[in-house]
Amino acid sequence: MIIMGFSTLQTFPLIEGLTGPQTLDVLHKRITALGARVSGQFVVDCETYFSAPSLLPGNSQRVLNVLHNTEEPASVFAILEGGAKQPVLVADTLLDALLPKMAVLYTSNKKQTRIESKGNRYEMGDFVVKLGSVTMSGSFKGILVEVCYLACVVPALCWEMVWEFMQSFLGSTVPSTLPPYIQSRQNATFSPTDTIQMYLEKFNEFRKQTVAR
């Protein structure tokens, strides 16, 4: 049985008048003041592959997102978007070696589509907090805060406490409801793929922002 707890993910808007790194610095100060200590770095990255036109009939296109999370260093997550379902594949790192061989079917422009959230990992009792600055193809996009509560795997049972804990250093920016992806499965056991799904959602949001601008 894999016990990894429950994670929630949210964006943190930049504090007015401060840049991204400065905002992160503020958060760092707040959370270390609470007693958390840094326990290394973390990276969650996502690469996107687009299906070749010949693969599917009609004009439809599938998007293959390949994600890595340093919390699961031996795994590669692949999520296929564009269909009725979003199948999630968890594989070992050989998948990375396999993808270049499928370049005919799924092509990727690595420089433009790579998006990642990178930053410090903090530990504080049962809580693990990750403050990540999101960069897409090298440019800063925003801040993602992941809070993980290791002692519970059912989101509905511990959301209140996690929410309260998050408010202590994120302030009023914390939404009072569970992230939309979790809401539908708040009584189910939380798994690492759920974290990845949430990251993908947020990454897609950031991408849309770019498009809007």
Next chain:
Amino acid sequence: MPVRPKRGLMMPLSMSENLARLAAKIDWSRSDGEEDGDEAAPSSAEGDGDADSQVTTFQQPTWPWESVRNKIRDAYTEVCVLSDVLSIARHKRYMVLDGVTQDAPEPKQIIQVISKKKGLAAAAQILSEGAERMRENLAEQRRNRNNNDFYTELLRLRQKWRLRKVGNNIIGDLSYKQVGSRFWLSGTFEVKKAEENAPALPPPAPGLPPVPPSPIIVTVPSELQGAAFIYVTIRKDQETLCSARLTHPGSTPLPVPQSQHWSDRLDAAQNVLFCKELIAQLAREAVQLQPRLPHMVIGNEITSTIFPGIHLVMGLAHSARPERRPAAAPLPPVPAGPLGDNNYVLEHSLHQLLRHMHHRNMHHAMPHPASAPMGMSKRRRQAGPGAASRGQLLKMVESETLLESIIRQARHVVLRMRTAFAIDSCAREIKDPLIVTHWNSVNSPTQSCCKVNIMTHGYDSVHRTTFLINVLEDSLRCVCRDGRVMTVSYETSELHYIILCQVSQHNLLAAQSLGRIMGWTVKSSSSGQGGGGGGGSDASQTAQSGGGGAASSSCVLSAPGGHCYVAVRCQPHGEPVTVSVAQSPKRDFFPTALVTEHKWEHLGGAFRQIKWEKMEGRNFLNKMELLMANLSSGTGSIM
């Protein structure tokens, strides 16, 4: 006288005719004196056969057989003289026969020298040609034999070592890579054919025959030459508690001379490689591990602290190139004890551990999926698709390193020695109950077991206290008969304490069972009355326990008639047992102001301590037996 021979064909004379003709010539009538003049006639007649008829007719001898007779007579005379001479000469008295010396011809020296020279030259040529032929023959034979020797030796080499051909060279491999080693040092050696006229090696010892040169020359890389071993020493300050030497099984740690047989040299080189790999692995682990007291790696020596004040020193002694600088070869620090002290468990473990590591590198649990990389455990393979977290992955790679297991074993070795010493010193110290230990001969490298029996001499069947000591890596576990399990740290004073407790308990229980045998009744028995003197009825005993914790124990026994009591109190600190006696009623009663009647004496009197060391008896139980026997007989003379 002219003779005109008649010519005509004549038949040759027959034998009889010839005889008759010759007889006609003999003048039988002539005297001896005339024979000189006649000599010429028969000789000429003899020489000229054809003219005989004319001669005979011409001379007309007086008697036809005369000449014949004369001749025979002459011959006879001569023969007589000859026989006389011979007979005289035979006696060698008056005459000696001697060879006639002939004068040598005049030698011509130059011709002689030249002819001798020629003869000698011819002989010499023949001889040298023969020798040349023989030499050629011999050389050819030797070449053939050498070739054969080379190939048979090569075959033998191949049976033991891995060889391959690179170009024109034969390269061998003595590394452990084939069995899973990942050591960087390549253990290759080169095989060459020995030169034919290689200088014969000096005999290894004056008494032994010279060794024929091996037809194979093995060249070992310089870093693998010489001899090496790994020493493991457990030291307390400067004193060596235990040591082990790790060499190739069966080989000596002495340097191998260059001239030795290839198999010895290769064995030695492989041993060097093994030792180097082992020490490299240990050093790497020593640097990687982060214990509370960091390991020290200095040069080829690793030092780690296993107990406070006790260090484990492991080092590589490698005497490289013994033939170049025999005097300056780094003398390995020989462990203080003789080699007989070698701790084989440690040595064996070191060998085994590295080989286990090799084995692990090579052998993976079956089956593997064809797509997965080799060398992964099943759990590790499933970690990827199962999205295992970082913590889980870290747990998977955790495995015990060689250094850790060696340290564990070394700890155990030290602890076992300490325990044995502590028990032995206790047994020396405590004479009265005997302490007997049985060490199990079958141990694991990190666990051994010892059974301690406590009994009193002569009363073995009365009572026997047994407890078990499990010696672990850094703690002892004592299991008592009653099921109590005590875990003791590596400090031997704690074990000492436990033994003293067991001894006191033994004394108490043995006194009770002796009492039961003798018909006495155990009135009360308590173990663990605290360190103070509250237990028992012994008011005079005010001993304070030194360490606290362990309790004194006591019991009260009553005589079969109930008229007297014996109280025994045992202190667990090695103090002597105190025994007190109370009697009721006393035989002699003197009324006092408080106790006026004799009947009150039935309530039991005050206990009075016995001067135990003055008691008769060999040991505690013997004294008790005597005391109880005395009391139950009712005479009470002891009072």
